[in-house]
């Protein structure tokens with residue numbers, strides 16, 4: 001335990017240097033506001049964590065228009081629709097035709113690398129690999145962030161505001177007293193088995209595949225690397241699954257709808273949990289929460305990163321107001337503005353999840369009813385447009 005601490009101050013102390021924390025400090029810097037961002041993980045650890053790969057148009061615009069990087073256009077792939085596969089066939093949802101928008105396939109790890117590079121390029125203060133992180137005096141005018149840096153030196157930073165962008169296992173959100181917060185949870189009785197495989201793409205667009213054996217998602221990364229997932233029991237141990245067993249399971253699920261996957265060596269495998277979570281409000285005293293620290297969505301529909309970026313775009317504006325006025329009222333405006341999008345995304349992620357996955361105790365009625373729901377969505381311009389607008393990020397909400 002360190003006894004001496006270096007004392008300093010900044011305007012905004014950010015706990016968490018993932019995409020939410022780094023994008024926030026980038027946006028604040030553009031508004032002339034100083035910040036320090038810290039993270040328990042090393043830069044390398046964050047880079048090596050596989051996450052989702054789909055960006056809404058508004059997320060792409062935020063990266064490009066604020067000068068983070070235009071690599072998302074050069075190295076990413078534009079997708080103008082998805083396939084919903086069920087009942088023996090694929091059904092295309094045409095995002096461009098229905099919602100006038102597209103998505104970009106560009107992995108979250110690349111978004112992180114672009115942001116970390118941009119903060120380094122612009123002289124931003126980001127400390128990876130710190131320990132002993134604690135925040136305090138949140139109801140005072142000068143809240144504090146304490147941590148030990150990767151060289152073992154203790155720090156105490158006084159700030160005007162503290163932001164908890166510290167992910168789904170957030171320590172900051174627990175600083176809000178129980179009497180002043182509401183937490184909403186939903187658990188799901190399944191998880192995703194995710195793989196990366198060295199193979200060519202199996203289809204031009206993503207396939208969201210419903211089958212009586214369970215859901216499968218065929219996504220992509222590059223011309224030579226593909227990302228795929230299939231619904232599994234949350235207790236599944238990835239080590240129990242050989243490459244052959246994984247391919248048999250994936251092929252039988254997509255085969256039910258007439259697809260055949262191009263196979264290759266499986267270079268990564270892991271099980272991803274499913275949960276819905278929201279904590280309201282997204283502020284307390286001079287503490288504000290952003291991204292997964294305040295809300296988690298199940299992965300179906302890839303809303304997690306997009307929501308985090310949407311949060312910090314609004315938060316940067318409201319923090320600018322709060323700092324100019326020396327007032328905390330804009331934090332509650334932030335919470336209200338962010339939560340309206342959060343709950344739409346909660347509904348969308350829940351809806352996509354429950355429409356496409358097979359419950360462990362599903363009856364034949366349940367499966368046929370889901371096929372009826374999917375036929376209603378794909379067979380109706382109104383239904384397909386609803387999905388296209390939500391998937392691409394809601395028009396007017398950019």
Ligand code: DHB
Pocket residue numbers: 051052053054206217219220227299300301302
């Ligand atoms: C990916 C993940 C998702 O959850 C999704 O809905 C689409 C794509 C991905 O990792 O590529």
